[in-house]
Amino acid sequence: MAAAAPPPPPSPAPEAPNDVPQGSTPRGHPLFARIRLAHPTDVPHIHKLIHQMAVFERLSDQCIATEASLSSTLFTSPPFQSFTIFVLEVSHTPFVEHLQYNNPAYPPITKVVNLDLPINDPDRDLFRSNGGVLGGDACVAGFVLFFPNYSTFLAKPGFYIEDLFVRECYRRKGLGKMLLSAVAKQAVKMGYGRVEWVVLDWNVNAIRFYEEMGAKILQEWRICRLTGDALNAYVNAQL
């Protein structure tokens, strides 16, 4: 479980990024990655990511989210108390600090991924982020949306991850692990007992990834869902 390994000491090489592990050789194409709390101005990017995710999950027909409906239902409470989004940004140049992102509830986390080859991102312009204006060529590469849940057995809150998504061209570079680890770390920091999410049983790559992250897959439980007309029928239900 790489994310639980002890942190590497800082690299002594002044020209290398701070978190290149000692002993490794920095390769030719550093990719700077940043996780920060989402901001209402991120909604257009989040909206596009949700629709890309729906396509990947073969569930596009169920996805009716619009920018307006997302804007009116998210960002309604302080971070971590209810629905919370971390945005993952990437850039070919280092991120600069900016007050807009210095939320005391969650200072942004950055790391450097050293790649052999540059990434060809066909949607770079679509996902160009505010950070780009300040920090070079940043764009949004993924997100995670989560919120508190509660375990009566533990008598403790936890976090439930509704979505974790990294755009196709940025996968298999440790960025999904970075997002999931950020939620897990925040859960531990808050004294929470669990982090939970769901996975489609045919998504064997995701299942392997989650097991490597330390998760157990609960085989016996099934999700029950009451929605649409079946839910709306309860409006006049005589209890």
Next chain:
Amino acid sequence: MAAAAPPPPPSPAPEAPNDVPQGSTPRGHPLFARIRLAHPTDVPHIHKLIHQMAVFERLSDQCIATEASLSSTLFTSPPFQSFTIFVLEVSHTPFVEHLQYNNPAYPPITKVVNLDLPINDPDRDLFRSNGGVLGGDACVAGFVLFFPNYSTFLAKPGFYIEDLFVRECYRRKGLGKMLLSAVAKQAVKMGYGRVEWVVLDWNVNAIRFYEEMGAKILQEWRICRLTGDALNAYVNAQL
């Protein structure tokens, strides 16, 4: 789906309880049922119910909740905004209104279940409730704990039901349906898109009950859980 049927007109018989359906013959043993928001003073009963549920689910070894740990993690925000509990009380005599339970966020709901035979409740004294002092012989018969979740596909909140439990001697009398319907009705009232929960795949009685309530069982999804040492390892994770 009985809970979605049109409400029966009030009974004209003055001596009959108000919500005995017209045309039915009140039988010999009315059981008065009330759903209300839980109060911190309900924690000892909720704690016992959680442990009874753990035994039923064959998961007692995972249940470490104490009254103290429940008290310190519940009732931390207004009803419906975070972790919310409805308590189900039953009584052989009608409930009396009391200011303590007249929470404007959720006025209590009552109904009458007409039984052929009285219920022998061996744990009645253990579960005697505050309502009993005011309204006769009331005791706590069950509870439901739920909290908001969020669907990015719908761009809407919903409710996730963590626990729904009715004590053994009060089952098969429509009280579980009453609890689940109360959550569904509240979700519709708030404009929410879904109510979700999980069920063990071997619990065929529960699955049949949920399907009769209008729920779909999602067969493809599996729950992933990061907890205990595997979660705590992230405390020092270098992202």
